[in-house]
Amino acid sequence: MFQQxxxxxxxxTLSALVALLPLLTIFVxxxxxxxxxxxxxxxxLGVAIxxxxxxxxxxxxxxxxxxxxxxxxxLFPIMxxxxxxxxxxxxxxxxxxxxxxxxxxxxxxxxxxxxxIIIAFCFGGLLxxxxxxxxxxxITGVMLMALGFSPVRAAVVVLVANTAPVAxxxxxxxxxxxxxxxxxxxxxxxAVVGHQTPLLAxxxxxxxxxxxxxxxxxxxxxxxxLVIGLAFAVAQWLAATYLSVELTDIVASLTGLLAGxxxxxxxxxxxxxxxxERLRIxxxxxxxxxxxxxxxxxxLVTEQRTLSSRAAELTTGRTLMAFFPYLLIIAVFSVAKLxxxxxxxxxGTDVEIGWPGLDGRVLDSxxxxxxxxxxxxxxLSSPGSLLLLSGIVVAAVYKVSPRAALREFTGTAHRLRWxxxxxxxxxxxxxxxxxxxxxxxxxTWIAGTxxxxxxxxxxxxxxxxxxxxxxxxxxxxxxxxxxxxxxxAGIDPHLMVAAxxxxxxxxxxxxxxxxxxxxxxxxxxxxxxxxxxxxxxWSLVLLLALCTLIFLQSTPVLAWMLPTF
Numbered sequence: 001m002f003q004q005x006x007x008x009x010x011x012x013t014l015s016a017l018v019a020l021l022p023l024l025t026i027f028v029x030x031x032x033x034x035x036x037x038x039x040x041x042x043x044x045l046g047v048a049i050x051x052x053x054x055x056x057x058x059x060x061x062x063x064x065x066x067x068x069x070x071x072x073x074x075l076f077p078i079m080x081x082x083x084x085x086x087x088x089x090x091x092x093x094x095x096x097x098x099x100x101x102x103x104x105x106x107x108x109x110x111x112x113x114x115x116x117i118i119i120a121f122c123f124g125g126l127l128x129x130x131x132x133x134x135x136x137x138x139i140t141g142v143m144l145m146a147l148g149f150s151p152v153r154a155a156v157v158v159l160v161a162n163t164a165p166v167a168x169x170x171x172x173x174x175x176x177x178x179x180x181x182x183x184x185x186x187x188x189x190x191a192v193v194g195h196q197t198p199l200l201a202x203x204x205x206x207x208x209x210x211x212x213x214x215x216x217x218x219x220x221x222x223x224x225x226l227v228i229g230l231a232f233a234v235a236q237w238l239a240a241t242y243l244s245v246e247l248t249d250i251v252a253s254l255t256g257l258l259a260g261x262x263x264x265x266x267x268x269x270x271x272x273x274x275x276x277e278r279l280r281i282x283x284x285x286x287x288x289x290x291x292x293x294x295x296x297x298x299x300l301v302t303e304q305r306t307l308s309s310r311a312a313e314l315t316t317g318r319t320l321m322a323f324f325p326y327l328l329i330i331a332v333f334s335v336a337k338l339x340x341x342x343x344x345x346x347x348g349t350d351v352e353i354g355w356p357g358l359d360g361r362v363l364d365s366x367x368x369x370x371x372x373x374x375x376x377x378x379x380l381s382s383p384g385s386l387l388l389l390s391g392i393v394v395a396a397v398y399k400v401s402p403r404a405a406l407r408e409f410t411g412t413a414h415r416l417r418w419x420x421x422x423x424x425x426x427x428x429x430x431x432x433x434x435x436x437x438x439x440x441x442x443x444t445w446i447a448g449t450x451x452x453x454x455x456x457x458x459x460x461x462x463x464x465x466x467x468x469x470x471x472x473x474x475x476x477x478x479x480x481x482x483x484x485x486x487x488x489a490g491i492d493p494h495l496m497v498a499a500x501x502x503x504x505x506x507x508x509x510x511x512x513x514x515x516x517x518x519x520x521x522x523x524x525x526x527x528x529x530x531x532x533x534x535x536x537x538w539s540l541v542l543l544l545a546l547c548t549l550i551f552l553q554s555t556p557v558l559a560w561m562l563p564t565f
Contacts, residue, residue, distance in 0.1 A: 003363040004370075004437030006444050008056045016445035018055045019438035022048035022429060023467065026512060030532040037516045037528035038418055041425035048429050052436035063432055065357045069375060070431025074424040074513070076377070078134065078469070080384035082423075082517050083416055085135040088391035089142050090408040092325055095398035100322035102146055103311040109264055110308065111272030112148065112279055113212045113221050117205045117228055119143050120161035122257040123326075125232070128165040129249030130333035134469070134517040135383065137162050141521035148276060149212075150283040151522040156534045157211050159509040159518050163542065164201035164236070165249045166471050166505040167193050170383070171337040172245035174471040174504070178479040178497050187245055191563045192498035194240020194248065196549060197505060198233035200542060201252070205229040207538070213275045221269040224260060231259030241563055246338065325394045332390050333383070346381035353377055362435050372434060372476070419520040422528075423469075426512045430468040439464070443478050447485035454489070454554035457482060457496050458503025458546045462539075465504035469513030474504040491554050495562065499550045506542040509535045 009015045025047045029040035045067060052058040052066075092098040105115055120140045127136035137158050144154035167174060168190070175193060179186025205225040209217040218225070235255035239248040320327075335342050354360065358373040379385065395405040433439045443460050447453055460482065464474025478500050486496035508514055515528040515535075524530075552558040 074427030232256035461503030465507035
C-alpha cells in the first residue's frame with residue numbers, strides 16, 4: 001500500500017517546489033533548450049519518477065506501474081482518436097473529394113484570414129464539441145495546410161483557436177466530470193463557465209486574424225471577426241445558462257458559422273489576395289508540401305485549376321458530398337452522445353480493468369483509495385472508434401478501395417510514430433505525478449493563499465491541462481480541491497470549480513500532447529519547441545485575463561455577471 005502525503009518533506013512549500021521540477025523540466029526543455037517533444041517528455045518523466053520515489057516515498061515498482069498506466073491511456077484512447085481523425089482526412093484526400101471541400105470553403109470566402117476563423121474556430125469548435133481530445137487540432141490543421149498555410153502558421157492558428165470551446169468539449173465531459181466529483185449540479189457549473197469563456201470566444205477570432213496577417217489583417221477584417229466572435233460568445237452564454245451543457249459548443253459553433261456566412265453576404269474584407277500571396281511565399285520557404293512524410297498538402301501540388309474556377313463548377317450534390325464526412329461525424333457523435341439508448345449501449349461495452357499492482361493500493365492523503373488506478377477500455381464507445389466507423393463509411397461512399405484505405409491507414413500510423421511515443425510519455429508523466437501525490441501537493445500549496453486564491457484559481461486548471469492535455473483530466477485532478485479551498489476562503493465553490501475549467505482552456509495550447517498532435521498533423525514532427533515558443537505568450541496573456549476576470553467576479557465589482565442558483 002502507498003498513501004500520498006501533502007507535505008512529504010515536512011514543508012508544504014518545499015514539497016510543492018520539488019513537485020514542480022518535472023513541469024519545469026519539460027517547459028525548459030521545450031522552450032529554452034528546444035528539444036524535440038519526445039526527448040523533453042522522456043526527461044520530464046525521468047524527473048517525475050525520481051521525485052515520486054525520493055521525495056514522495058512511492059515504491060519504485062508502483063512509480064513504474066503508474067507510468068505504464070498513463071502510457072497506455074495516452075495510446076488509447078488519446079492517440080487512437082488522433083490517429084483515426086487523421087486517417088479519415090487522408091481517405092478524403094485519396095478520394096479527391098477534399099479538393100471540393102477546399103472549393104466549398106472558398107465559396108464562403110477566399111480570404112485566408114476569414115478561412116482561419118471559419119475552419120479553425122467555428123468548424124474546430126464543432127469538432128471539439130463532438131470529439132475533443134485533439135481531434136479538432138488534427139483535422140483543422142491539415143485543412144489549413146491544404147488551403148495554403150505554412151505548417152507552423154497552420155499549427156499555431158489551430159492551437160490558439162482550440163481554446164474557448166474546450167470547456168464544453170466532448171459533449172460537456174469536462175464540466176460533467178467536475179459535477180460528478182464535487183456534487184455540484186454540472187448544469188450550475190456550466191452556467192458559471194458560460195459567463196467566463198465567452199469573453200475569450202469574443203476576442204479569439206481577432207487574435208487568429210493577427211496570427212495570420214498581423215495588424216494589417218485586423219484592420220482589414222475586424223468587422224467579420226467581431227461578428228463571428230460575438231455570435232459565438234452570445235450563443236455560448238445563452239446555451240450554457242438556459243439550454244444544455246452538452247449542446248453548448250454545438251450551438252455556439254453553428255451560430256458563429258451562420259453569422260459569418262450572413263456577414264460575408266453583405267460585406268467583404270479587402271486585401272485577401274495579397275494575404276494569400278504572402279502565405280504562399282512563406283509556405284514555399286517552409287517544409288516541402290509534396291513530401292508524403294510531411295503528412296499533408298498534396299492537394300496544393302496536384303491542383304490544375306484555381307480554387308475560384310473549381311468553386312464555380314460545384315453543384316449542390318458535389319458540395320454535400322464534400323461535406324459528407326463531417327456531416328456524418330456530427331450525426332454519429334450526436335446519436336452516440338445524446339441519444340440515451342445508444343449512449344447506454346456503447347457505455348455498456350466499456351471494460352474496466354483494475355491496473356495490476358496499483359488498483360486499490362494507492363490511497364490519497366485522507367486514506368481513501370484513488371479511482372484513477374482503474375483503466376477504462378472504451379473499445380467501442382471511444383471517439384476514436386466512432387471516427388474509425390465513420391471513416392469506413394466514408395471510404396465506401398467515396399468508393400475508395402479497401403487496399404487504398406489500408407494503405408492510408410498504415411501510412412498514417414508510420415507518420416504518427418513519434419507522436420505515439422510523445423503522447424504516451426506525457427500521459428505517463430501525468431499519471432506518475434498524480435498517483436504519487438505531486439499534483440495535489442502543488443494544488444494544495446496554491447490553494448493556501450486565502451482570498452488571493454480567487455485570482456490564482458484558474459492557474460490550477462491551466463497547469464492540469466498543460467500537463468495532461470485534457471480539461472477533463474484537469475477537473476479530475478483539481479475540482480474537489482477547488483471546492484474545498486473556496487469553502488475555506490469564503491468564496492462561492494461554483495465560481496472556483498468553474499475557474500478550474502476555464503483556466504484549463506488556455507493551457508491546452510501549450511500541452512506537449514497537443515503540440516505533438518498539431519506538429520504531426522501538419523508534418524513538422526520535431527519542431528514542437530517552436531510551436532511552444534509561439535503559443536506560450538498567448539497562453540499566459542489569456543490566463544492573466546481570466547485570472548483578473550474571475551477575481552473580479554468574486555468581488556462586488558463583477559459579481560453581477562454570475563448566474564444565481
